[in-house]
Amino acid sequence: MADPRRIVIVGTGLGGASAAGALREQGYDGELLLIGEQRHRPYELPALSKGIMLGDTDDPDWVHEESFYAEKNIDLRLGTRVGAVHVNDRTVELDGTTEPWDRLLLATGSTPRRLRVPGADFDNVRRLRRLDDARSLRQELTEGKNLVIVGAGWIGCEVAAAARKHGANVTVIDPLPAPLHRVLGDTVAGVFRTLHESHGVTFRLDVGVVEYLGTDGAATGVRLDDGSEVPADLVLVAVGAEPRTDLAQAAGLALSDDGGVQVDTSLRTSAPDVFAVGDIAAHAHPRYGRRIRVEHWANAKDQGAHVAKNLLGGGEPYIASPYFFSDQYDLGMEFRGLAEPFSDELVVRGDLASREFIAFWLRDGAVQAAMNVNMWDDGDTLQALVDARTRVEPAKLVDADLASLMG
Known part of the structure; x- marks a missing residue:
């Protein structure tokens, strides 16, 4: 396999930017193009539901300093959408132009799931995924505001903790019997329920949302499947994320049963010179003997750094165990x-x-x-x-x- 003269990375999140940095660290001096739709330079996501939401900072942890990309001769193209990947031609299609590649890395991340019920398009029904989302949402977490959070996973719980710090009234709705239930089970999830309730959060559990109530384009409440209604000045939908695999699917790359892009132990897709990392990568993990797809910060960062050597011709398997962390009130884990x-x-x-x-x-x-x-x-x-x-x-x-x- 000849050494690549041009590597294109699609996705300017943590996975893609970590790979770009690692390629330069490992001595790759060929052309390196990093393309993504977001307008901010690459940043890490944890602060969006933690430090920024708490008001401790206005900025995320940037993956690299602003000057890094020019200094390392990385062609960073922000606000740029890739319309298609052509595996046979070895090109990516942009708006009216194409860019050739010898090796391609897909690090397109995920997008928050929508809850498809009436009223989902109301202006004050929000999701949290990008820096601008976090900054905007934080400004609205004010004393006495009625915030309804749909989903009691990690994002929902972290935002609930921040909202209580700012004096908002918080109700969390989830169809499961406890927050974080699917991940932690009955006993440990119970610890988090008690924690939040001790700080004034109201849970509506074992129920689902059937409709957002409202007028003039704004939600004023949430109707549940037991017939009850919860008043709302602001709604955050935090019901998980979906991997952004549309480019991979259209390019004919093999997908997994969970909707991710199939990659082997070395993070290579079904196309020999195309790799994938982060939220979209359904990885044949050597340690677990099966495919796993992990949507946490450390996975994107570590896979991005790891895949660099394989983009340069290596075949080293990725073996790291999943890791994540959370901070809620005085609880860190x-x-x-x-x-x-x-x-x-x-x-x-x-x-x-x-x-x-x-x-x-x-x-x-x-x-x-x-x-x-x-x-x-x-x-x-x-x-x-x-x-x-x-x-x-x-x-x-x-x-x-x-x-x-x-x-």
């Missing part, structure tokens, strides 16, 4: 690995009530995932236990020195 919370065995070290604990999920005696909450001393050890899927007696996870369990 980190989660490593993949759990099946309704079938894995839950083991808790520490105290759930005081919100200082480590939760482990075991399968056949092996550690599949670990979440540390307000306990920060054992991060590297937890990562090692998860990566090795260490087999351990549950009682030892509760009482023993964790480092001694790594074998």
Whole structure:
């Protein structure tokens, strides 16, 4: 496989920008084109529902300094839409022009799901994905405003915490019996429900939204499937995201059952010189023996940095375990690995009530995932236990020195 003279990256989010930076770090001196629709230079997403929403900052964490792209001879094209990818011709189609490539990386990310019910197009029914979304939403989280959040996942819970800090009245609606239920299971999800309720959040659980009520283009309330109504001055829809795979699908690349783009262990798609990372990548993960698709910040960053060597002709598998973090009120947490919370065995070290604990999920005696909450001393050890899927007696996870369990 000849060395590429021209690499094109589609997507100016964290995955694409991390790959561009890593290519230059590894000595690639060929043409490098980074294209994306957003108007801001590449930035990381966590601050959108955390620091910016809390009012701690107006800016996200930028992937690189503004001068970086020119200094590294990276042709950064913001506000530019790629209309099509042509695998056989090795081109991407822009508005009226085409750009050739020797290797192509797709890092197109995801878009927030819409809840397709009457009133979904009201002006004050919002979604959160981009920097401008976060800045605009933050300005409206004011004392006494009635905010309804549809969806009790990570984004919904983080925005709820920020909104309460600003004095807004918050109601969170979800069809599941607890916030974060699908990810954490009954017991640990209960910790988050208690946390939010202690800060004044109202939950409407085990119900769904059937309609946004309103007049003159603005929502004034939300009607639920039990017939009740919740008043609203502002609605945030946070019901997950959908991978942006339209370019890949139209180009004939193989997709996975979960809607992502199939990539092998090295993040290569079904087309030999086309790779994909981040939210869209349904990755044949060597550690798990199956495809996984992860929509978290660390996955985009780490896959982007990793894929650079493979764009240059390598074939090194990506083996990192999933990782993410969250901050809500005085609770900080980190989660490593993949759990099946309704079938894995839950083991808790520490105290759930005081919100200082480590939760482990075991399968056949092996550690599949670990979440540390307000306990920060054992991060590297937890990562090692998860990566090795260490087999351990549950009682030892509760009482023993964790480092001694790594074998």
